[in-house]
Amino acid sequence: MRGIAAHWRLIPQRYNLVGTKCSNCGEKFFPPRVICPNCRRAGDIEEFRFSGEGRVYSYTVIHVPPDGFEFQKPYILGIIELAEGPRILSQIVDCKPEDVEIGSRVEKVFRKVIADGSEGIIRYGYKFKLKDPKEKPRRL
């Protein structure tokens, strides 16, 4: 039952990739930042919604998972470079490890991430899937 409020606060981020953008320098942030590290006091932060499109910047395959993920192994954990710039950590689903390559185009999907046991809340959020599983990507 831990962290219900924390999860609830993060729902916009987890469901819809809501981050922020500095309208002064144009840089976008995910997770959202409240102060622009480039412009500091001159920065002007506003809410920004990411499209959910991106590419695989790097990835690894998890064979010894933490609690709550043991039945998904082997699963793919990737660093996704979002089309708007930031890199985020996410599972890549609906494919096998051999289908993923660095540079593969991906898009966000809405999935169950983890449940707090059989009695606790279910935490939903973003994961990514390959946009075109047959695509042979150009290396980044």
Add this chain to the structure above:
Amino acid sequence: MGYGVYLPKYRIKVGEIAKVWGMDGERVSKSLIINEKTVPSLDEDTATISVEAARNALEHAGIDAKDIGAIYVGSESHPYVVKPTATIVAAAIDAVEDLTAADYEFACKAGTAAIQSCMGLVDSGMIEYGLAIGADTSQGRPGDALEYTASAGGAAYIIGKKDTLADILDTYSYTTDTPDFWRREGMDFPSHGARFTGRPAYFKHVISAAEGIMERNDKKPEDFDYVVFHQPNGKFPLNAAKTLGFSKEQLETGMLIPNIGNTYSGATPLGLAAILDKANKGDLILAVSYGSGAGSDAFIIEVNGRNEEKRNMKKVRDYVDRKEYIDYSLYVKYKGKLKGVVLQK
């Protein structure tokens, strides 16, 4: 206004299930008229399927989610017993906070019941747009006949008055208290009355609803270009069509069961979506759902020119064709049927 669908990627063949229970796969396939069914992944449930379908519907409709005034999700496999799926969908499509939302349950017809509720609210002017979803990750007891058909998938419809793609000319429901299929609180799997689910249940309600709406609107089977019935197996809708006087040609576009199984609350909405993917201006559609317990909702829908101008790019066919087969042991794991394995840890 717009519609969207979603089907999980994994499939299991009927023959693979039949093998486990010492049945002849080909015979089962032939008698139920089903080749394979969809299986949800470990991280998919009715909420995730509803969200994907709703996002596709919004993209198709091209409206602002904030203008949606009501969200109803019909399912018999809501992830929570208490806590609505509809609020998860509302947050995930960013329709919060100015709206009403609720979950519906009426075995396999909760999705069409959601469409009717949205129609009422839109027609009365209480809301501008309503979002009605039918989605399920249905369960069949291992070894039971339901295991060959119970699958997963869903469809979402945005109901409004302006710029419609198709117009619901009339809806009519037929409801009785018929205990043909049920699941008690806390039970993992549903029970059913085997043959009792046929004539006094499915056929009585589907045929009465279809006849009722046609009579009220002075229509005959030959006036329709397409017809879709609830599809618990391949045989029932075929027989219902035959009894009512519909041809195979009118029925086949919306017949998805042979390749995806019975998606329960998603079944009639998905069949209707497959028809809308193809239908042209002036086409008349009869859609009749069925929910055990029991009742049927019938709709007469006329397609208008905007459906051709604004074709849905995420077609039912694309989702049907996107597939990967799994064997029975993986299926058992994905469906959480292994004793001692608590998937939601």
